Amino acid sequence: MTVSMEFLVASGIGWVTACGVYLMLRGRSFPVVLGLTLIGYAVNVFIFTMGRLWSDAQPILGTGDVVADPLPQALVLTAIVIGFATTGFVIELALRSRAESGTDHVDGREPGA
Amino acid sequence: MNSGFVELLMRVIQPHLAVLPVLLPAFTAMVLLLVGDRNESLRLRRRIALASAAIGGLIVLKLALDANADVLRVYRVGDWPAPFGIVLVVDRLSALMLLLTQAIALPVLLYASGGWDSHGRHFHALFQFQLMGLNGAFVTGDLFNLFVFFEILLIASYVLLAHGQGRERFRVGVQYVAINLAASALFLIGVALIYATVGTLNMADLAQRVPRVTGDDAVVLKAAALILLVVFGVKAALLPLCLWLPATYAAASAPVAALFAIMTKVGVYSIVRVHGVIFGDAAGAAALVVEPWLLPLALATGVFAVFGVLAANTLPRLVAYLTVASVGTILAAIGLFTTLAWSAAFYYMAHSTLVIAALFLLVELVAAQRGDAADRLEPGAPVAQPVLLGLMLLLAAASSAGLPPLPGFIGKLMVLQASSGHAAQAWIWTVVLSVGFLTLIGLARAGSLLFWSVRPELAGTGNAAGASPRLLAATLSLLAAGVAMSVLAGPLKRYTDAAAEQLADRDAYARAVLGGEGVRTTQPYVFPRPATDSDEGGH
Numbered sequence: 001m002t003v004s005m006e007f008l009v010a011s012g013i014g015w016v017t018a019c020g021v022y023l024m025l026r027g028r029s030f031p032v033v034l035g036l037t038l039i040g041y042a043v044n045v046f047i048f049t050m051g052r053l054w055s056d057a058q059p060i061l062g063t064g065d066v067v068a069d070p071l072p073q074a075l076v077l078t079a080i081v082i083g084f085a086t087t088g089f090v091i092e093l094a095l096r097s098r099a100e101s102g103t104d105h106v107d108g109r110e111p112g113a
Numbered sequence: 114m115n116s117g118f119v120e121l122l123m124r125v126i127q128p129h130l131a132v133l134p135v136l137l138p139a140f141t142a143m144v145l146l147l148v149g150d151r152n153e154s155l156r157l158r159r160r161i162a163l164a165s166a167a168i169g170g171l172i173v174l175k176l177a178l179d180a181n182a183d184v185l186r187v188y189r190v191g192d193w194p195a196p197f198g199i200v201l202v203v204d205r206l207s208a209l210m211l212l213l214t215q216a217i218a219l220p221v222l223l224y225a226s227g228g229w230d231s232h233g234r235h236f237h238a239l240f241q242f243q244l245m246g247l248n249g250a251f252v253t254g255d256l257f258n259l260f261v262f263f264e265i266l267l268i269a270s271y272v273l274l275a276h277g278q279g280r281e282r283f284r285v286g287v288q289y290v291a292i293n294l295a296a297s298a299l300f301l302i303g304v305a306l307i308y309a310t311v312g313t314l315n316m317a318d319l320a321q322r323v324p325r326v327t328g329d330d331a332v333v334l335k336a337a338a339l340i341l342l343v344v345f346g347v348k349a350a351l352l353p354l355c356l357w358l359p360a361t362y363a364a365a366s367a368p369v370a371a372l373f374a375i376m377t378k379v380g381v382y383s384i385v386r387v388h389g390v391i392f393g394d395a396a397g398a399a400a401l402v403v404e405p406w407l408l409p410l411a412l413a414t415g416v417f418a419v420f421g422v423l424a425a426n427t428l429p430r431l432v433a434y435l436t437v438a439s440v441g442t443i444l445a446a447i448g449l450f451t452t453l454a455w456s457a458a459f460y461y462m463a464h465s466t467l468v469i470a471a472l473f474l475l476v477e478l479v480a481a482q483r484g485d486a487a488d489r490l491e492p493g494a495p496v497a498q499p500v501l502l503g504l505m506l507l508l509a510a511a512s513s514a515g516l517p518p519l520p521g522f523i524g525k526l527m528v529l530q531a532s533s534g535h536a537a538q539a540w541i542w543t544v545v546l547s548v549g550f551l552t553l554i555g556l557a558r559a560g561s562l563l564f565w566s567v568r569p570e571l572a573g574t575g576n577a578a579g580a581s582p583r584l585l586a587a588t589l590s591l592l593a594a595g596v597a598m599s600v601l602a603g604p605l606k607r608y609t610d611a612a613a614e615q616l617a618d619r620d621a622y623a624r625a626v627l628g629g630e631g632v633r634t635t636q637p638y639v640f641p642r643p644a645t646d647s648d649e650g651g652h
Contacts, residue, residue, distance in 0.1 A: 024291070024295065029287055032287075032291055036291065036294045036295065036298075039295070039298045040294075040298060043298045043301045043302055043305075046301075046302060046305055047301055047304075047305040050305040050306065050308055050309035051308075051309075052309075071308070072305070072308065075257055075304075075305075075308075078257070078261060079301055082261070082264045082297075085268065086264070086268065086290070086294055086297075089268065089271060089272075089290070090287070090290050090291070090294065093271070093275070093283065093286055093287055093290060094287055096275075096283050097283035097284055097286065097287045100278075100279075100280040100283045100284075101280050101283070101284060106287055106288060106291070107284070108280065108281075108283075108284035
């Protein structure tokens with residue numbers, strides 16, 4: 001049985017997204033940050049595959065018949081940079097919130113407290 | 114400084130006028146960062162920020178006057194031809210939004226210079242970055258670029274929200290950042306799906322190509338459009354996605370909340386650009402894909418928000434719910450998808466944003482004079498300036514409720530008029546009118562608590578000296594802008610009418626942006642060979 005590259009990549013993105021959504025819905029800020037990061041990874045690969053999956057294709061310039069789409073690669077680069085910056089910020093903010101409120105729960109207080 | 118110099122200056126900046134609303138705040142912010150944030154340089158930073166906002170105001174005024182004279186300004190960044198390079202486009206709607214942003218930024222900066230800017234670090238630099246993001250989102254002609262400017266304004270807003278610090282601000286800050294990061298991920302998914310099915314992200318090119326998408330691709334494209342509605346719904350505060358807004362805006366410091374009043378309108382603007390124009394009535398298989406959702410959700414948003422207004426226990430929360438209520442009315446008009454309704458929506462949007470920004474500032478002025486009761490809606494110390502602040506609140510309240518003789522009524526009347534004949538007319542009239550009435554009750558309750566149901570024995574516990582002239586002037590100028598909009602309703606209505614018609618004319622927009630008939634494509638894999646002459650188009 002052969003498994004296509006599309007199937008593997010698609011199910012990989014789906015699995016990572018599912019894990020990210022699960023973690024994002026947790027009540028503590030650390031899993032939430034991890035969840036957001038995982039979703040960020042999944043989205044980046046997703047953008048990349050939206051230029052279609054090619055093998056043995058030329059980059060933007062070349063003499064061959066098949067040319068890979070360079071634009072999603074440029075888009076994903078931008079998305080990675082922005083995602084990196086925002087992740088750094090949200091970690092710092094979560095730490096600060098932890099210091100201010102004395103708990104890492106996203107509601108700012110322990111459940112039931 | 115003679116006229117020759119001015120002429121030369123105009124000749125140099127004239128071709129770059131469209132990019133200046135983005136570049137000016139960016140450079141100002143960098144200068145402000147270089148100045149540093151020691152206490153000694155506070156006056157210098159205030160001057161730089163205010164001067165920059167004033168110059169920005171002149172630039173966008175020029176852009177708006179040009180747009181009014183039928184100039185569709187297209188700026189190709191780096192002179193790369195569209196749709197390969199990034200374009201900035203200033204049409205009537207963009208110019209209106211730029212003008213609105215600047216009209217709010219200048220008084221808010223003046224207000225913040227009254228003391229708030231010294232309660233934390235780098236306030237002015239962050240404010241300028243936020244302006245850069247807002248202006249960029251309003252001028253860009255490219256969907257991915259819209260995402261980038263969204264991120265710029267959001268990152269600035271994350272830090273501005275925490276400005277002044279305190280436990281509550283960090284608590285809502287984490288939630289605000291988390292929900293916006295999730296929305297940004299969805300934005301990227303939507304954009305990627307659109308690129309995969311249409312092969313371009315240039316808005317003008319998209320409007321030309323989306324109608325030609327058929328079959329399975331059209332299904333994916335519809336999904337992408339609805340994903341983007343979720344994203345813009347989060348920003349604009351559409352009902353199931355607006356629950357983050359009241360706590361966030363209420364926790365923010367007054368000038369930051371006033372600036373945030375324009376942020377929900379970025380979501381509204383994006384819905385108009387993407388779902389109104391690209392996925393509008395001429396979009397083939399994906400035409401009007403959000404129509405079944407937008408109007409009912411918008412009306413539900415209005416109803417939800419007005420109950421929030423009635424139930425609010427603090428003044429900033431009350432104003433935050435008013436923000437949501439105004440978004441409900443605006444999006445209900447957008448959801449009618451006619452040029453008349455859009456014109457009404459644009460007018461009402463500009464007016465309600467000014468009033469809400471003024472209210473955020475005003476409630477802080479009132480709260481400062483109420484002693485320990487502060488911004489809580491309970492009997493407190495009598496305010497030191499009951500007549501002045503009371504009249505200001507009355508004017509703002511009447512404007513946001515939309516009572517007949519006062520400003521705010523015109524906007525609502527236009528919305529009601531535009532909905533006549535629509536299948537959901539009864540729903541729209543009922544909701545818009547009862548939202549207005551209940552808003553009035555909520556504000557009357559707040560006003561009587563603030564000014565009449567006072568505890569005289571506490572007199573003098575608040576700020577007895579009254580609000581400083583600078584803070585009052587900033588708040589009054591926002592209110593005056595709202596009144597001016599009613600006085601100038603005629604010319605403004607003509608402008609918004611023309612803006613709505615301009616949006617409907619997708620072909621003229623495409624001709625201006627793409628040049629020629631838009632033969633170019635960004636999809637190399639459709640054409641197996643390296644670029645041939647036919648790919649070059651009319652360039």
